[in-house]
Amino acid sequence: MASFAPLNMARDQAICVRPDDQQWQDAPQPPVRRWPLEREAPESGQVTSLVEYLPGTHFPAHLHPKGEEILVLSGVFSDDGGDYPAGSYLRSPAGSRHAPYSAAGCLLFVKLNQFAEADQQALRLRPDALCWQTTASGQRQCLLHTHGQEHTWLIECTAGARLMMPPPVSGELLVLGGSLSERAGSAVVQPLSQYSWLRDPALGQRMLCASAPTQVLLKLGALRF
Numbered sequence: 001m002a003s004f005a006p007l008n009m010a011r012d013q014a015i016c017v018r019p020d021d022q023q024w025q026d027a028p029q030p031p032v033r034r035w036p037l038e039r040e041a042p043e044s045g046q047v048t049s050l051v052e053y054l055p056g057t058h059f060p061a062h063l064h065p066k067g068e069e070i071l072v073l074s075g076v077f078s079d080d081g082g083d084y085p086a087g088s089y090l091r092s093p094a095g096s097r098h099a100p101y102s103a104a105g106c107l108l109f110v111k112l113n114q115f116a117e118a119d120q121q122a123l124r125l126r127p128d129a130l131c132w133q134t135t136a137s138g139q140r141q142c143l144l145h146t147h148g149q150e151h152t153w154l155i156e157c158t159a160g161a162r163l164m165m166p167p168p169v170s171g172e173l174l175v176l177g178g179s180l181s182e183r184a185g186s187a188v189v190q191p192l193s194q195y196s197w198l199r200d201p202a203l204g205q206r207m208l209c210a211s212a213p214t215q216v217l218l219k220l221g222a223l224r225f
Helices: none
Strands: 015-017 032-039 047-053 062-064 068-079 082-085 089-092 096-098 106-112 123-125 133-136 139-147 150-157 171-177 180-184 187-192 197-200 208-210 214-220
Touching: 032 197, 047 068, 068 171, 089 139, 123 139
Parallel strands: none
Antiparallel strands: 015 197, 032 047, 047 106, 062 096, 068 082, 068 089, 068 106, 089 123, 133 139, 139 150, 150 214, 171 197, 171 214, 180 187, 180 208
16 A cells, blocks of 8 residues: 655645646545545544435544635535525534535545634535625625634625735635635736645745636635644
């Protein structure tokens, strides 16, 4: 068996993973596939990934020793608390337990074992419960969660609008729809299309603009070094 090497765990370095970089893997619990973006250990430790539940997926009840954070990207995710359609945001704090499943299948963005030690807030937010506000020209946002210096938002930008972030805060973002463009000097960097993931210890310094109507999940001040 090949030895395991941590994936993208040098959080003092910027990393970008685009859809063309996809490396889908079968999870130990079929019928589930996952695309790891960062992983500390084979089946434990801190991990960020895209996870696909095929129709009829059922997991046995299990414990989250250091918390689980989920954004439903497509389909319907279900657990003991009910059904959660695309756009739903869930936080299960350390020590929580559930038995997830998906009758129709779903795609999830999942972060495991990355909660601040004192963060015990449980959240089950469906799209119809989200509160949006305009915060800049061409931009509106919805605050999903905050704890200390950690803030998690959904942000929508019109085409041509700059993604406004407070510099020089560390963070990560996932493009949920649309596309972000960026310039590096006189060169145009390859756009960040849907499901591109960007993590940067100085994310707030980047000049990112929406090249089409775009929605992102943005997490600032939450990197666990």
